[in-house]
Amino acid sequence: MAGIISMASAKGGCSKTTLSVGLGAELALMGVKVTVLDADLNQHATKFGEKAAITGFTVVGEVTETNVLGEIRKANETSDLVIVDLPGGSSMLALKAMQRSHLVVIPSQQSLLDARDAIKTVDQIEDASEACGRVIPRAILWSRVMQGFESRPAKKVRATVEGSGTPIFRAALLNRVSLQEMFLVGKALSQINVKDPGAANLKTIAEELMSRLEALAT
Ligand SMILES: Nc1ncnc2c1ncn2[C@@H]1O[C@H](COP(=O)(O)OP(=O)(O)OP(=O)(O)O)[C@@H](O)[C@H]1O
Numbered sequence: 001m002a003g004i005i006s007m008a009s010a011k012g013g014c015s016k017t018t019l020s021v022g023l024g025a026e027l028a029l030m031g032v033k034v035t036v037l038d039a040d041l042n043q044h045a046t047k048f049g050e051k052a053a054i055t056g057f058t059v060v061g062e063v064t065e066t067n068v069l070g071e072i073r074k075a076n077e078t079s080d081l082v083i084v085d086l087p088g089g090s091s092m093l094a095l096k097a098m099q100r101s102h103l104v105v106i107p108s109q110q111s112l113l114d115a116r117d118a119i120k121t122v123d124q125i126e127d128a129s130e131a132c133g134r135v136i137p138r139a140i141l142w143s144r145v146m147q148g149f150e151s152r153p154a155k156k157v158r159a160t161v162e163g164s165g166t167p168i169f170r171a172a173l174l175n176r177v178s179l180q181e182m183f184l185v186g187k188a189l190s191q192i193n194v195k196d197p198g199a200a201n202l203k204t205i206a207e208e209l210m211s212r213l214e215a216l217a218t
């Protein structure tokens with residue numbers, strides 16, 4: 001089953017690129033053919049792709065508002081999964097990518113300011129849904145979560161967002177230094193250290209992502 005997802009957020013720095021690369025690389029190692037379309041101005045995913053040697057993992061750089069639809073179509077013909085790594089904020093580029101997506105993933109930290117911006121992203125997805133005449137599936141993914149510890153504010157924010165009705169991934173992205181090392185060495189976490197709990201965390205998220213896509217397709 002082919003799937004197209006966008007990593008989107010009204011807020012910058014909430015792990016869109018980390019997830020695009022981390023999940024894409026782990027899924028490729030699991031046998032899924034993945035193309036990441038790098039629409040982030042900083043082109044960090046592209047730089048990772050130049051260093052990486054992972055069969056079935058491709059990064060296409062320089063994806064812009066002008067070429068995004070064509071790049072999604074081309075990547076979709078040759079891949080099992082297309083991940084569009086969007087820049088933060090609202091843009092025509094994001095609206096176009098969202099309209100082509102089977103699922104928009106909204107990474108957000110569990111803080112009030114980040115959660116407000118995640119809700120803003122949901123509004124953008126509603127706009128994109130209006131524009132294309134279908135409800136675009138979306139899900140929030142908590143990012144940079146501290147393992148085994150949830151602060152009082154984080155708990156409150158989580159409860160509020162859960163009450164908003166927007167779907168939320170059961171799995172959350174843990175805060176791990178190895179996710180920063182990944183960009184330095186150009187390797188998937190499980191290539192750096194197969195026993196890294198961060199690798200297991202990415203695999204859990206990857207499995208949930210694929211089962212969400214499968215459920216949406218049926
Ligand atoms: N789970 C994590 N654990 C540790 N560091 C992380 C994690 N997620 C992101 N970071 C770090 O936070 C910073 C921002 O992450 P990233 O670039 O993935 O966010 P982004 O949403 O793509 O940002 P932008 O909106 O600028 O494109 C980076 O320095 C990254 O290494």
Ligand SMILES: [Mg+2]
Pocket residue numbers: 016017018040085086087
């Ligand atoms: Mg980014």
